Amino acid sequence: MIEFREDAPRWRQIADVLRARIADGTYPARSRVPSLVQITAEFGVASATAQKALRHLRDEGLTYTEQGLGSFVAERRGDGA
Template identity: 70%
Template structure:
C-alpha cells in the first residue's frame, strides 16, 4: 500500500507518509500492523523518521525505483 505509493511516485522523496492513525483509518488495519508497516519501510531504507514530525520518503527510494525491475 504505502510501498506501492512510494514506488509509483504518489509519495515523492521528502514527502510525509501517513501516520499510524491515518493508516488505521484509511486501510482498516490495527495500530500494531500500522507500526509494523512504518518500521518495515524504515528498515528497507524507503523512509526516515523525524522525531515529533513523522516519517518521510527518502531520496534513496527514488533511486531504488529507477533501477531495473522497477
C-alpha cells in the same frame, strides 16, 4: 480499505501498498507518508499493525523518521544520477 489476502500478514500487505505509492510517485521523496492514525483509518487495522508496516519500510531504507514529525520518503540512491 483494501481486501486483505490470507496468504500474507496484514502489515506486509499495507507495506506493499505504501511501497507501490512511493514507487509511483504518489508519495515523492521527502514527502510525509501517512501517519499511524491515517493508516489505521484507511486500512481498518490496529495501530500496532500500521506501526509494523511503517517500521518495515524504514528498515528497507524507503522511509525515515523525524522524531515528533513523522515518517518521510527517503531520497532514492543509485539512480545513476
